[in-house]
Amino acid sequence: MEMIKLTIDNKKIEVAEGTTILKAARQFGIDIPTLCHFELGDMGIENKPGGCRICVVEIEGRRNLAPSCITEVQEGMVVNTHNIRVINARRTVLELIISDHPFDCLVCAKSGQCELQHLATQLGIREIPYKGEQSTYRKDTSPSIIRDIDKCILCRRCEMMCNQVQTVGALSAINRGFMSVVAPAFEMNLEDSPCTYCGQCVSVCPTGALTEVDHTNDIIRALSDPSKTVIVQTAPAVRAALGEEFGMEPGTLVTGKLVAALRRLGFDYVFDTDFSADLTIMEEGTEFLNRIKRHMAGDTSVRLPILTSCCPGWVNFFEHNFPDLLDVPSTAKSPQQMFGAIAKTYFADKIGVNRNDLVVVSIMPCLAKKYECQRNEFKVNGNPDVDYSISTRELAAFIKLANIDFLDLPDEDFDDPLGESSGAGVIFGNTGGVIEAACRTAYELYTGKKLEKIEFEELRGLEGIRSATIDFDGLPLNIGIANGLGNARKLLDEVRAGTSNYHAIEIMACPGGCIGGGGQPYHHGNSEILRRRAAAIYTEDERKTIRKSHENPSIIRLYSEFLGEPGSKKSHCLLHTHYFPKSNEVTIHR
Amino acid sequence: MSTKTNTENHIANECPYNGSLPEVEVKIKLTADKIEKIDAICRSFDNDPGELINVLHETQSEFGYLPAEVQDVIAQNLRIPVAQVYGVVSFYSFFTMTPKGEHPISICLGTACYVRGSEKILEEFKKELKIEVGETTPDGKFSINCLRCVGACGLAPVVMVGERVFGRVSPEGVKQIIAEYNN
Numbered sequence: 166m167e168m169i170k171l172t173i174d175n176k177k178i179e180v181a182e183g184t185t186i187l188k189a190a191r192q193f194g195i196d197i198p199t200l201c202h203f204e205l206g207d208m209g210i211e212n213k214p215g216g217c218r219i220c221v222v223e224i225e226g227r228r229n230l231a232p233s234c235i236t237e238v239q240e241g242m243v244v245n246t247h248n249i250r251v252i253n254a255r256r257t258v259l260e261l262i263i264s265d266h267p268f269d270c271l272v273c274a275k276s277g278q279c280e281l282q283h284l285a286t287q288l289g290i291r292e293i294p295y296k297g298e299q300s301t302y303r304k305d306t307s308p309s310i311i312r313d314i315d316k317c318i319l320c321r322r323c324e325m326m327c328n329q330v331q332t333v334g335a336l337s338a339i340n341r342g343f344m345s346v347v348a349p350a351f352e353m354n355l356e357d358s359p360c361t362y363c364g365q366c367v368s369v370c371p372t373g374a375l376t377e378v379d380h381t382n383d384i385i386r387a388l389s390d391p392s393k394t395v396i397v398q399t400a401p402a403v404r405a406a407l408g409e410e411f412g413m414e415p416g417t418l419v420t421g422k423l424v425a426a427l428r429r430l431g432f433d434y435v436f437d438t439d440f441s442a443d444l445t446i447m448e449e450g451t452e453f454l455n456r457i458k459r460h461m462a463g464d465t466s467v468r469l470p471i472l473t474s475c476c477p478g479w480v481n482f483f484e485h486n487f488p489d490l491l492d493v494p495s496t497a498k499s500p501q502q503m504f505g506a507i508a509k510t511y512f513a514d515k516i517g518v519n520r521n522d523l524v525v526v527s528i529m530p531c532l533a534k535k536y537e538c539q540r541n542e543f544k545v546n547g548n549p550d551v552d553y554s555i556s557t558r559e560l561a562a563f564i565k566l567a568n569i570d571f572l573d574l575p576d577e578d579f580d581d582p583l584g585e586s587s588g589a590g591v592i593f594g595n596t597g598g599v600i601e602a603a604c605r606t607a608y609e610l611y612t613g614k615k616l617e618k619i620e621f622e623e624l625r626g627l628e629g630i631r632s633a634t635i636d637f638d639g640l641p642l643n644i645g646i647a648n649g650l651g652n653a654r655k656l657l658d659e660v661r662a663g664t665s666n667y668h669a670i671e672i673m674a675c676p677g678g679c680i681g682g683g684g685q686p687y688h689h690g691n692s693e694i695l696r697r698r699a700a701a702i703y704t705e706d707e708r709k710t711i712r713k714s715h716e717n718p719s720i721i722r723l724y725s726e727f728l729g730e731p732g733s734k735k736s737h738c739l740l741h742t743h744y745f746p747k748s749n750e751v752t753i754h755r
Numbered sequence: 756m757s758t759k760t761n762t763e764n765h766i767a768n769e770c771p772y773n774g775s776l777p778e779v780e781v782k783i784k785l786t787a788d789k790i791e792k793i794d795a796i797c798r799s800f801d802n803d804p805g806e807l808i809n810v811l812h813e814t815q816s817e818f819g820y821l822p823a824e825v826q827d828v829i830a831q832n833l834r835i836p837v838a839q840v841y842g843v844v845s846f847y848s849f850f851t852m853t854p855k856g857e858h859p860i861s862i863c864l865g866t867a868c869y870v871r872g873s874e875k876i877l878e879e880f881k882k883e884l885k886i887e888v889g890e891t892t893p894d895g896k897f898s899i900n901c902l903r904c905v906g907a908c909g910l911a912p913v914v915m916v917g918e919r920v921f922g923r924v925s926p927e928g929v930k931q932i933i934a935e936y937n938n
Binding site: 328333334335336337338340341348349350351359540541542544545546737738739742745 | 770771772773774775823826835836837838839840841842845846
């Protein structure tokens, strides 16, 4: 690769040909402010429309300032990133952007996390000299996501995530000039569009234009109602990220403090979604082995590969895009919904509370979980199995609201019986984790032998698509893993074309899996944060004494006391579901 | 915490989970021959998403406008999200989602026509037909659009109705033009 010599801010540097000025500067510790630019570099995700012009720099010998995010370095270039001319231009650009932005920072959900706000502080903007018309657009509230387009600065990050990375295609820039907005086709509401609620648009939005629907107040109401018993479940990925909201290093595990905080918030029982992740493995693993055995016995009606079904964003995606393949995914409900179903039957009976007086709350790294718990098929006579789902971010805000000193909390343990979990349940938070957990159990159930090595390293990593062949004692099983819906689509296209040679495929909608979920603390494009969260999850697994789902004593007891066998009639009713074709087409049904 | 045990949360013989998706109403259905026509246009551009603008162009000249359901079929054929198709349709003022009238009226607002008073003529058409630019009369007879120069500047101000050109139009002549098509 050819190297290019140039000078940035009097610093002589050398970078590879094709590097942009922005990246060259950052490599050498020179920070150029950006707004529309966004990247999760090593995950192949980048947005650089070169539209906002905040990152302009002066190149000596050129008449105009150049946007550094899209201008490549050239031999002998002399670049100034912060001289007076550049700073003045940058401030003017920002003043113009803000002149069409509401001034309601005090009550904005993004306040404190807003990149526009940070930039205004950084550039010392104190007043906006430009007065004029402001663009307005109706607010659109879906079950998971709120679009407040008045706050949109047209950076197109959401569009890039929705189209290029996730290939969902719900959002596009429409109209032109002052009337431009990012919207679904025909300006329909998000709820009517093919949106999967994966929330990746929210996780990259620099402002408050895209935020989650906040359910904290519903939970406060339930907690203050003496007639209600309020219980909570927390997803695996939450414990690996919540600490970031309290200034802790990314990748710090805060499981014990998380439990302590939830107890202080007033939840009657603090349980773990890891428990129902173990339950998912029992049901999904059994279904998987049954399909494999029937397939090997020559039953052509059985569909392979089997696809995991824990991720509600992914479920929405295949319902929209692959309505012809609805019999391929496992029928097992997600851990969130399995928890709800067990909590409102088995557990409610144990404590003698009617399901209508039991409120089940979930803490999730996810926004699609909000939609999932509102789905009709997860309700009994209108009462949902999971009443409210809030994100990691909402929980952090709730803890701060209650003036709980998070850093000073002792480590506490989950309550019994829905709080006991194995290491297999924990790793559900990482891409590859569900299928690794399934392999740990399926191997032992299938072969009758004990696993020599519990870790399946070949299933780990953050690459978008991975594959491995696992030896089930002479039976080679081909495993596929995809994270990010665009990658999932590639594997699904193979399944549809009949060219897929996988026996099982794990899919998670978000890049990195749940650790990179749409409800997690904002990573602002730092993929190192995702890596550390992933490592934390594996650490938690290693610390567990029980690391296989079928060895979880609470799970064993649940089957012996209540469910019978995995796949029993009762298990099927409570723990399995079915899928619906949601045509992507607006009006046409051929 | 209550200690009573019989709270009837146990599931009975019938599984109580029976929810389903709300019924989706199919609003408009294109006839099979129209879908075939769109398919043919897309095929003639090899279903290449890079040809979207050309496909839209040809489809609009075939149908007169680009309603949602037509954009939907194009999106399926080119394998791109319908939101992107709509993004392009809504960006270019040439594309329209409103059907044109039986007699589409175009008023030239090019330089020559403009200085000779075409704006007054446009106002007159809007007043007479009680519609705005880009709209169609409720009876579907007339629609108003603007254009920039038809190359007949010597006849300015110029109005086109369908393919027919009217030159040296005066505000007083507007009524007469409409009347001619209203019989």
